[in-house]
Amino acid sequence: MDWGHVYVLSNPSFEGMVKIGFTTGWVKNSKHQLFTTSVPTPFRTEFYVYTPFVKQLESLPKSILSSSRVCQQK
Numbered sequence: 001m002d003w004g005h006v007y008v009l010s011n012p013s014f015e016g017m018v019k020i021g022f023t024t025g026w027v028k029n030s031k032h033q034l035f036t037t038s039v040p041t042p043f044r045t046e047f048y049v050y051t052p053f054v055k056q057l058e059s060l061p062k063s064i065l066s067s068s069r070v071c072q073q074k
Contacts (some may be wrong), residue, residue, distance in 0.1 A: 009030075
């Protein structure tokens with residue numbers, strides 16, 4: 001089991017989009033890492049959950065929403 005946080009972040013600069021991810025650390029640290037000089041506004045935490053199944057839980061919404069991804073990575 002890998003404990004960690006699965007999170008959903010939003011950013012007013014990217015209206016209508018969310019960032020789904022996970023961290024084994026703190027969500028606030030992930031938010032600060034994403035807020036760089038190339039992003040004009042900070043991220044907001046919309047949801048997070050601490051779980052022993054962090055990788056499995058994070059992949060579920062990504063799988064369900066895969067056709068809606070902005071960047072279709074291979």
